[in-house]
Amino acid sequence: MVPLSYYLVLSAVLFACGVAGFLIKRNIITIFMSIELMLNAVNLSFVAFAAQWKLLDGQVFVFFVMVVAAAESAVGLAIIIAVFRTRQTLNVDRVNLLKL
């Protein structure tokens, strides 16, 4: 009988790691993966709350989150490919044509 809060803390920790990766990493694909990590963390907290309130809606929501994550990663990776073709780099700091 694990208290709900354990699940929530785990979710928070994973989310924080996702944010950290989002900010630290230089490789665009790794940044993307951090975003996926954040989404997963959120999924976990949805399911945990569904279990607590005994409502199925949480799990349905997770379903939708996953759909959106899939669509988003497909499009995002396509963008990365397109950027790679022009800039020949995956280093996000190099994609700085708008820099002053």
Next chain:
Amino acid sequence: MVHYLLFFIFAALAVAGAINLLAQKHPIASALSLIVVMGSLAGEYMLLGAEFVAVIQVIVYAGAIMVLFVFVIMLLNAGVEERSGRGSRVAVIFGFPAMLALGILLAWALIERNPANAPVGVGAMYGPARSIAQQLFRPYLLPFEITSVLILIAIMGAVVLARRED
């Protein structure tokens, strides 16, 4: 007891994977770590009784999305992450503390705001495919249909964006 044990095993795996994702320099290693995270999260879902979600997690997330990631990494021949001098001060100054703060905040929020910090048993919310489907096709029909449109758009977008220009 077993519940606790399983929980902590999966939790440890997930956190280790997450930290490894941060620590690794090669993106492929990060991708594989992410797959570990997803797998352990699937285990967590099972513990909570959401079997449909767990299976979906493995099939869609770990099986499709991460595979896509790996394909792209290999396609682009992403190498070891370079050390570029030009970091962002904003990210360092705001990012780390933000991350820390966020984590603490979320943890506190999620814990404190929940009046019923009741323990959740194994399989507390049993969510078989049938129940999920009943939810999807009754109350959540509209979002369901829209997601199909969304996926269509995503496919088109991906195809257009990644097309070779010639």
Next chain:
Amino acid sequence: MHTTMQLWLIPILPLAGCAINGLFGRRYSNVMVTLVALLGSGAAFAWALVVAMRFAALSASAIPYNESYGTWLRAGDFSVPFGLMVDQLTLVMLLVVTGVGFLIHIYSVGYMAHEGGYYRFFSYLNLFMFFMLTLVLANNYLLMFVGWEGVGLASYLLIGFFFVRDSAASAGKKAFIVNRIGDFGFLIALFLLIRQFNTLTFAAIFSHVSDLPVEQHAGLLTAVGMLLMVGACGKSAQLPLYVWLPDAMEGPTPVSALIHAATMVTAGVYMVTRSNPIFYRAPDALLMVAVIGTLTALFAATIGITQNDIKRVLAYSTVSQLGYMFMGAGVAAFSAGIFHLMTHAFFKALLFLGAGSVIHALGGEQDMRNMGGLRRYIPYTFWTMTAATFAIAGFFPFAGFFSKDEILWQALSSEHGSTWFWAIGALTAFITSFYMFRLWFMTFFGEYRGAAQAGSEHGGHGHHVPSGDSHTVAHASSGTAHGSTHEAQGHHTPHESPWVMLGPLVVLAILSVIGGWIGWPQAIGGSNHFEHFLAPVVSFHAEQAAVSEVEHGKELLFAAISLVLAFAGLFFAWLFYYKRRDLPEKASAWFGMVYRLVRDKYRIDELYAALFVQPLINGSSKLLWRGIDVGTIDGAINASARGAQEVSDGMRHMQSGNIRSYAGWIALGAVAIVIYMLVVGAR
């Protein structure tokens, strides 16, 4: 009454002349401009005569005669009409202003014949006539104030007529500004009157005032009276606001004659006399009037002794004589004050016009030290100025004797008077006689010291005989502002003025001789028509009972004393400036520092400059301009612009083009939102 007087014609005719000359005069020939101007003022004079005749036909109950042309202001139950009135006082002023004004217009035709801006001069002169007549004819304080301000404006325009000269422009400004200070007092008085009586019409106010008792100590009427006197001090150049009048001599001489001798500066006396019901009930205010008048008379007379510019002497003389008029008003001898106003208009205008004639004859010279012996060259001017000089000195039977004597007698005998007033007045009479005859002797007698000779210049006091080069006149005291562009050409022989200038001189000389005879006092056997004429306007008490023989005897005695003083002045002037020409220098050396102080006009101008002008300028430039305008207002705007720039400069760093910084900002925003939601919202 079946014949209305159409009073409005009197001011409007000069206004029409002003408008025509002002708008179109530039294209007209001088003859045309002259015609228009003389028509404007002459017609006003003619109509004033018509009004006088019709007035004589009015019954006593129809006086004061009012005409109203509609309401000007209305605010609730307070209203001010466009109203003109005629009563005895108005009639006197009207005839003086239009008569002397017309004569001066004629004179100006000759004097200004070679000046540039001829049409402008006559336009301004007619404008002045319009405002002065409005002032005199008005039947309420506000319309009078319009005229009051207007004559100040006309004075400014005319003093600064040769505006390309810095001193003239500054003098015009000084006149206007000092006038304004007085006008401020006048305005406050008007406000008090409105507040108390809710009207500004003379008739209404005076009838209300009649119901009030005599104020023994400070009250509303005293305040009103004192403030009106402040206004009069500004307009009529009394202490402490007299400083503009000597500088006003920068204007052309006809202007000095008309405005600063005969008419505008007398507006203050007229106003005080018109307000006599108020003053009768405020003895403290009346005392203030008398004290200011007396002191000013003495003060200005002492300065007049030491001046060398002929116009300056006359300017200080005007201030002094105005002091006499106020002294008369201040001892409730209002009719005596107006009488002196009238005679003074005659002989002072004559003196100024004569001085103008002298200056014209010498081709621009104004320093008396460079004159002398002119009676051979310009006899007509000499004889007319002689008449004026004897008149102002108070010799029997010239006009000045009667009016000045009346004032001095009333100063002694009136219940508001005192021996002090008489004593100072008598002393001033002596000094007046002295400096006028000094002017007479220095200008017309002795040897001609003018431009024909060259010589060494001498500095310091200037009673000396010898010559200075008429060009190099650099006196601190007399300020040789030549009132015309006549250069001192080396006119070796002074020449007489043309008849267009001499004619008015002759007329005024006749008036200076006989003008006083309508005020022939009872003590000497006359019946003092003037005082009886004005009595309905200025008398408060019942008709004075027949004065006893003893009173008459006293009056004769004091009249005799005045005559003796006048002769004494003549004697000393003869001694100092004809017989023994070395005496002035010895006397001035003996007085030493006192002499220098008086010669420098008691340094009042410097005092005012240090006390008021310089702090004002400093305050304005350093505090208001640099501090507030440039520093605060401009500074605030510039600072806000700079602030906007700096803020945007800072914000710019958010848009660095660096993706990771964007990521950082997003994270920061997310944290902020979460905090907000936790702390504030979304429960």
